[in-house]
Amino acid sequence: MNSIDLGLKEYEEVWQLQKELVAQRIENKIPDTLVLVEHPHVITKGRRSKALDVVNPKVPVFEIERGGEVTYHGPGQLVGYPIIYLGQKAGIKDYMRSLEEVLIRTLEHFDIQGVRKEGCTGVWVQDKKIASLGVAVKKWVTYHGFALNVNTDLSYFQMINPCGFDCSVMTSMQTLRHQSFSMDEVKAEVIKKFQKLTLHSSSGIIKV
Template sequence: MRSFTDARTPDTVDELWLLQHPPVFTQGLAGRAEHLLAPGDIPVVQVDRGGQVTYHGPGQWVVYLLLDLRRRHLGVRALVDLIEQSIVATLGSFGIQSAPDPKAPGVYVNGQKVASLGLRVRRGCSYHGLALNVDMDLEPFTRINPCGYAGLEVTSMRTLLGDSCPDMQLVSENLLQELGNRLALQ
């Protein structure tokens, strides 16, 4: 992402990268060691995004938003709002009522975090992005203070919907469509 961002020109097309990570804790620029309670065998990687510590793993969609914010006339707060709205709409399409929290970026269902955000803006361009918990093992979140909040509960679409949880592919298609619509991407 850094290399892509550093090599961008004013004509570089914006991109969304969709992926799942192997189990990893990522600690942002503001990350403090006391938020890593018991990482055990899961690696901890320092990253250059905002925020504290989070977990990424199979069953979680991560979308990296590689956008030229200047060209889009989009500020960081507006980008965060756009991402959160896209996640809320995606979850809503599967019957999950969710909302952002103005005090803590991300999307929540009844006080439990279902999606995290962590961005970096460099040379007027964003990278890093969002993580949506779809059908993943949530146990690793108990080994950290998610996003620097002691006792913050984390949930997933599978936990909320049980057997009616959609498959990963359907969730990814919906999420990318919501993001693409709001960003006017093709």
């Protein structure tokens, strides 16, 4: 799997890049690709978001085609957009579960115990949410993806009801461990875990 590190980049620009990469992946012009980025402050609304989910927007808001509800992106948060051809190897639920596993194993490397929460997407640490997921698929190719709170300023979540929850549910690696983390180290670990990404389906474990 290829990886692209965009550093800090405007949301709309990366959104367009995803669409271009998806088109290229559909035509088999590029291999599976993981885009990693931090965004300036922005709110995105998924297909299940409601008007009341955005409480007090003071930053740009984009309505996009991913699943899920509303979330915030900003500096200190690692956002990943896997452009992966699933074919008919696994369904969306299988894929989402695999993304969660990548993030759980990444957090484990930094001595943080992430878990899944019954009935909810994303990754949790006890009763706090540390990573959000929302994906879209076009002709069996995935885009959009995950947001992992590393050194995120959590006060910005007060502008929204993140994924239908109160903003107080959100946490970050920095908050949990009382220290800042190197974004480059977190990126490297995420890439390493993606190299071992497997999809869990009813027919067994399938390597991407």
